[in-house]
Amino acid sequence: VEFLYCDLASMKSIRQFVQQFRAKNCPLHVLVNNAGVMLVPERKTEDGFEEHFGLNYLGHFLLTNLLLDTLKQSGTHSHNARIITVSSATHYVGKLHLNDLQSRCSYSPHGAYAQSKLALVLFTYRLQHLLTANGSHVTANVVDPGVVNTELYKHVFWVVKVVKWMTAWLFFK
DSSP: OOOOOOOTTOHHHHHHHHHHHHHTTOOOOEEEEOOOOOSOOSOBOTTSOBHIIIIIIIIHHHHHHHHHHHHHHHOOSSSOEEEEEEOOGGGGGOOOOTTOTTOOSSOOHHHHHHHHHHHHHHHHHHHHHHHHHTTOSEEEEEEOOOSOOSGGGGGSOHHHHHHHHHHHHHHOO
């Protein structure tokens, strides 16, 4: 096992990571896009993007696209390479505000999070369509892991934190 650092909130870091990975000349059979933030206060990535959209969506979008050729070379007829993107059922209530992807007009942590997850779902559907149309040996899937007991909940209202603390052992994965 070898660790390579990648900060998905930084386009520069993503590009450096991909450069380091490619220098190793290794195949890439599975890419799991699973980093993210949830319900964070309004803030920006180092590149100036709203954090939910920048990290949850743009970071995964750039990483996936920069590694796509490597994935295509790694997949075979009998063993497709795979892209697995973790989203959330929250995408069902998300709205893609094409004129305000950065949530500048009216910021809502819930709205920004849902929009970033909807963008991931739409990106993955479109990517799979393109991969299939080109006969590629890569599959792209988007998944909802359900309610998982992680640190993602650190920005929720204190009442929700108390309820989570009391019930997580029973209801959360």
